[in-house]
Amino acid sequence: MPEQNPVRVEPAPGPPLLASRLTPAVPPEPVVARPRLLRRLDEGGTGPVTLVAAPAGWGKTTLLASWVRLGGAPPDVEPGGVVPDSGDLSVSSADDPVVAWMSVESGDDSDRLWAYLAAALRSATGSAEVGALPDRPPRPDQLEALAATLAAADRPVLLVLDDLHRVADPAALTGLEFLLRHAGRRLRLVIGARAGLHLPLHRLRLAGELTEIGPDELAFTDDEVADLLTAHAAALPATAVHRLRGRTGGWPAALRIAALAVRAQPDPERWVGQFGGDQPEIAGYLHEEVLATLDPAEEDLLRRTALVDSVCADLAEALTGRPDAGQALADLAGTGGLLHREDTRPPWYRCESLLADLLRADLARLPADELRELHVRAADWYAGDGRPADALRHALAAGRWDLAGDLFVAHWPELTRYDRDPMRAPAPAAPPEEVIRADPEVALACAAERAYAGDLPAATGHLRAAAGHAAGLPVPRRDRFLRLVSALELTVARLADDRAEVRAAAARLLPTRPPEATPTRVPAGVAGSAPTAGGGGAADDLDLRAFTGTALGMVELADGALPTARFVRARAAAREADRPRTELVAASRAALLLAVRGELRAAEQAARDALAMPRCRGWSCRLDCGYAYLALAVVALLRDQPEEATANLGLALPALDVAGGGAGDPEVDDDWLAAASDEPVAAAVAALCRAQLRRDSGDPAAGQRLLVRAREAVTDRPSAAELTGLLWAAEAELRAARGDLDAARDLLAGAADEGADPGLAVTLAKVQLLAGDPAAAGRTLPDWQAPAATAWPLPVRLNAGLLDAVLAEHAGDGRRAGRILERTLDLAGPQGCRRVFTRAEPPVRDLLAAHLDAGTAHFALVSDLVRGAGQSTAGPATGPRGTLDEPLTERELTILRYLQSILSNVEIASELSLSVNTVKTHVRNIYRKLDATRRREAVRRARELRLI
16 A cells, blocks of 8 residues: 655645645544455555546545555454554555545636646655646646656655546546556556546556446445444344345445434334335435436436336336436446446346435325326336236236236236245225226236235235125136136235145136146156146146146245156246246246256256346346256256356355355354255255265265254155155265264164165165175165166166166176166266266276276266266275385376276377377386286286276
């Protein structure tokens, strides 16, 4: 961090200069230390330009002043600490720049601006050349002389320009840009600004000469919010801190206001829950410091678009009538920072939550006709864009009862909210009684809207009101009406977590399917792919199949079951019915369950389809993406791609909210599975993945602890037997890997009984073999080639096949072992399932190596598996690994693995992209080091030494 020189304001022609504008502002007390931002400034200060850009109240001046006064990121201040009032703590160094500070004020034209710039630079350099600027702005020759002086200076000059956006004339900064380009990188700028900065930012950005710190980085983290509250003697529980940060978006000014106000509250947690932008303290600040800086057209655009949660250019144009609305949104999101741009095409924007509160309060004061017209415009636009939930909400708010009823009847399967956090929207006015009497579907539309908003009592009330008018409807319409009533009853029951009522409502709903229904078309080659009676055909039947299948599947997931086929069929029906929201939910869950079954190709396709579906339909897709990423993590794990598995797991866990300690935390906290009550299957599968990755990294004990917690979390689930079996088997394998065979056997007690979980039985057989009892292992191993075994998960069948082959080899029947291994490869090959081979015990690797000599239809796969056998972290075979007087090199070990095959030296050279002579040289060295004269002898000797 640069040294700050004492401010010396030399006499100069013109009005006197204020020393306070050439000195860093004194930050308001207490100041929370934010080392992450101070380090960013330290890094940026080594380059030409650092820009700290954000709207009012984001702590730009406080950050810059703290940085200058502290002399950079203090190494002895931990994140979350409170900065003491220590004055200038900078420590100068011969390589550090010297710092100059200038606060820009409104009205700084070229003359006044350059008077202060000259004073600031003169203060930093002490150069007479800087003082010789009689013309303000300086003439070109004076600028050239100044640039030369700066370029020749012993130390760089770092000039901090706070509130530079106040310079309204672009020409005023022309000279500053000239100095920046010609001072030989001896002038560095650190700028604090709002919108409207007149500097060539695009050129600097493209040249890699711009460091940018915006609202996303300036926003307080949960830890920083907690420290700010503590510093104000207003400590809150962690949940309330997180809620407050969410309500404010981490906006420092709002947090400071909240910290000052919360101390006087009798119930601080309740007050935080009601904290919003329409409160007087926040509203006043927003009006004076944010909205007052906008021109009337921009303020009107923000206000009208605040009617909706997020907005794109077309929707903004519909709401405002402005053809340039898209550009205005981009400007407000860019330099203004008042809108957040979402990563979509086309771009969508959302307003800061507190500012949105204020703007909506302003909207509520509009004349009723004007507000109604805005809702009508929004409803029409959403309906045309295929966003029925948003269209219905605005149609009801506008009193467009006909449109509301039509939307519900046409799109009812898509008007169900599937995520855990319903949108708390205010209730629209209820339709008049005469409207309900003539069109009771409008009451159902009201019930659907209230259920979507999470207001279940109101939804139930509307349902009852609608049901009272069913008897007066003609028969075809009445049948459809009662079917829709049952669908809404199922929705309300599911959102209320009344699983018994969900099943009862589904039982009432499914018999109403039309008689002309035909089977659903399900993609071939996946679980449950056989057509089911009545699964498709008429549009109503497809909707019922997709809707009830998804709802029942989610209830079964909550009970701990793995309803793979149900989600596969629901997804197929939803796709055929063109219900994208329902398809997304079913596809993401089907992807995870298919992955657990080992149907990796179908799982990967379903997951990628889910992730590729459009995100801007008014849906909350976070949880669905979490399922899809978790599915990809399982696929990568079973294909033995640990880095890919770790990356996808890191994307999945935050979306699923099952990672209390974070995806990369090596020590998982006890509350890591706190969300298992909401997503028990996802939490358990995530634990299985994490445990296997822990084992791969050499820490099976951590994986074992994680599996114990996961198993305890699903113990009380009524349908979690299969899920619990997976966890038991994985835990037993980890215990066996640590050498604790007795504990592993105890975990699997009863697995050998008739009808026991095949996964547990296979794991018990593996443990018995490790314990040196192949006879018991053979008796325990279930018949993995029986017709019933086709229903087992693929990893279980593969483990059983490999164990069967090892037992055959152990019994001296090498021919049978080869046949079994070939059948196992037949199963694994199409799915790319490699982990069961690469992470297996040494006898499996020996079998694979011998299988190359015997001949196989999977030569490339087996060669690859043999080549990658060294990556396994499975425990070593009994007995010590041998040693050589002269160890083999890595290249020689690689070629040694190929010597197990029937490949010639020429073919080995081709495989490894080496010359034949190079391979022959390595082979000669291998023979010499192993004291062998032939290939078979070298391979036998290497196996004895456990080199392969």
